[in-house]
Amino acid sequence: MQGLFCLFLLLTASTVLALNQSSPRCRCLYGDACWPSTSDFSSLQSQISQPLIYPTPTASACYPLSSPSGNCTDIQANWYNGTWRADRPGSMDITNYESFIFRNGSISACYMNTTLGAPCEQGNVPVIGVDARSVGDVQATVKFAVSHNLRVAIKNTGHDFTGRSAARNSFMLWTHHLNNITYNSTFAPEGAPPTETYDAITVGSGVLWNDAYNTVAAEGRMLIGGISVGGSTGAAGGWLQGGGHSTFSPLHGLGVDNVIEIKLVTAAGEYLTANARQHSDLFWALRGGGGGTWGVLISVAYQTHPTFPVTNVFFNATSTNTTVIKRLFTEFVRIHPALSAASFGGYATVTNASLNFFYSLPNGTDARANASFESVFGLARNLTAEGLEIAAQETGTYESFNQWYQNIPATGIVDGGILEIASRLLPTALFAEDEYEAFADKLFTVAGNEIGWNLVGGGAVSKVNPGSTGLNPAWRESLVEAVWGIQWGEGATFSEIERLRSELAVTMAQVSAIVPGAGSYFNEGSLFEPTPKQTYFGSHYDRLKGIKDEYDSTGLFIVGAGVGSDEWVDNLNCRRFD
The missing domain is CATH 3.30.465.10 (Uridine Diphospho-n-acetylenolpyruvylglucosamine Reductase; domain 3)
Known part of the structure; x- marks a missing residue:
């Protein structure tokens, strides 16, 4: 019996060893002994249509400082150009995702601000990859990654608020030129x-x-x-x-x-x-x-x-009197069910000192748009006696969607900036006549550092069967997406970043308390969500x-x-x- 037991243990250990050999626990990263050899990459090169790419951080051409390796002037001129960034395999639209923070708090990065005196390092940017131009290129790349157990980062433009299209010491599959x-x-x-x-x-x-x-x-x-x-x-x-x-x-x-x-x-x-x-x-x-x-x-x-023709409504009001802004915001919240029913959509920001929005009405006219906002505009005019300043109030109509799109103002997140965000989907029920005042009051208390307010739900979004797609069902019950974030300057220390992340977490908790169990938009959320399964997918x-x-039993495609x-x-x- 003891011999059989020992044989069982031996077989079990052999099985585990075989499983570990056939399915390693960890991905193979650049610098590991298992990383593909020059010969392996030469074999891959023979199967794809373009030369292998070696992504570098956006600012790398400005280094070394004594003799820059590239055109640093071009980089400085285009740093905030999202389309220019999209054409560079190593560039992320949000630049902090080009950096990597180690467990000990040290940071590997390549800063545009060369006066910081920090070296230019690879950070979170993948070290090698494929510029895919065809289905065959993608298939060869995927098979190569599987056979060598590589960590894969799929990147298109890098317009990514959570850094999911980059990974340190990984292998990049760049799809930016699949553009038929x-x-x-x-x-x-x-x-x-x-x-x-x-x-x-x-x-x-x-x-x-x-x-x-x-x-x-x-x-x-x-x-x-x-x-x-x-x-x-x-x-x-x-x-x-x-x-x-x-x-x-x-x-x-x-x-x-x-x-x-x-x-x-x-x-x-x-x-x-x-x-x-x-x-x-x-x-x-x-x-x-x-x-x-x-x-x-x-x-x-x-x-x-x-x-269709599109009518814009642009409004911006400020005040040092917080109570005045709060009253205006409350009325703004009240009219949202009617705005959604009329098919208005758009974006706003609110702080304890300002309310700013840019909303658009399809198939609209200036008269219809102004009528929809008259209660907000009228209240704003009345509040000027109490310290409200109306900085802008404009309405205008474009003859087509494309004409509208080519003329939208530069609002919101800046390409080439540093940012981490979080979001919550705000259910339509909160905007009911017997709910909106209490809801607006609570949300305003956490709006001091600015909350983005996206009217992108309700209407047609709410009419779709929640089970018809894999999307979080919370979307079908929501009217507005609330978004907020943190920013810091290049060269910030890990302790500074951690302090800001703590502030982001506090705001997340505050908004979650106002809207318990609310969902979040996967593309505009936080990687530090306490319950990501429920929050992102419900x-x-x-x-x-x-x-x-x-379809992916080995987990080749994994993101934060x-x-x-x-x-x-x-x-x-x-x-x-x-």
Whole structure:
């Protein structure tokens, strides 16, 4: 019996050893003994269409200080240009995600401010990668990463508020040049009957929204997409997979509500078409289950809509009298159900000293827009006697969506800045007649450091069956997304960053107390969420995890706070076995 027991232990140990050998606990990183050899990379090079890329931090050309390695003047001139950044594989739109903080608090970074005297280091930027130009390039890259057990970072434009498209010592798959665009007024999804057609645009994963908008504008159409100056956000990547909100979501829904078909390469290297009839489970997960999680998107087909005139309402008021701003904000909150019902969408910011908003009305007129806001404007005029200053109040109409888009003001987050954010989805129920005053009062108490206020819910967003996509069902009950963040200067110490993160966490707790159990937008949230499964995915998490296990059982595609990420530790490089 003892011999049999010993044999059992020996077999068990051998099995565990075999499992560990076939499925290592940790990914292979640059600098590890397992990192692919020069010969291995030469073999990969022979299978792809472009030379391998070696991403570097954005400011690297300004170093060494004694003899800069590149055109530092060009970098200084374009530092805040999101489109320019998108064309550089090592650049992140939010620059702190190019840096890496070690456990001991030291920071590896490459600062634009060369007077800090810090060396230029690789930080969080992947060290080598593939500039994918075809399905074949992506398949070869994925298979190479699997065979060498590499940590993979999928990057398109780097317009990423949580740094999920970069990872220290990793292998980059850059999809920015998968940029084919096709417009088809009678697009038929694969597997659908010939009678099922859509007026659609198919965009490669590297297409920027600006190019997509221009394409459909030539056909007298528009589509639901990201709204950022210069259009530096990718049209078929993380924006979509996280949900994809837009100024015109109250009219036509979120990005996930406008997708017809998605083509992607899975962790097994398979090129699949996911739609309502083929791989429908994966199609469900891709629409809201989070970017960087399901595979490498090759292209996406979106339905388009007839273009329309757009009326803007821009307003900015300030006061040193906090009570005055609070009264104005309360009235602003009150009218939101009516604004959403009219299909208004847009963005605002509130502090204890100011209220600023830029809202847009499709198919509107100046008269209709002004009438919708008359209670706010009238109150503002009355409050001037109590110290309110109306800095701006403007209304104007553009003849088409594209004309509107080309003229939107530069508001919100600045490309090339330093930022960490958090968000909460604010349920429509809070805006009811018997709720809004108490809700506005509570939220205003935490608005001193500025809270972003995005009217991107309600309307068409709320009319979609919550179970029809993998998106957090909280979106279907919400009217507004509240966003807030922290910023610091280059060269800040870890203790300074930690202090600011603590402040962010306090605000998160305060807003959560006002809206218990509220969801958050995966693309505009915090990597330090206390309960990310519930906050980002809600009741859909378990189904999403099951689909994740089916299509990516080894966890090749893992991102911060994404589906399955709780099974990984040490910066998502090693599996958790406890």
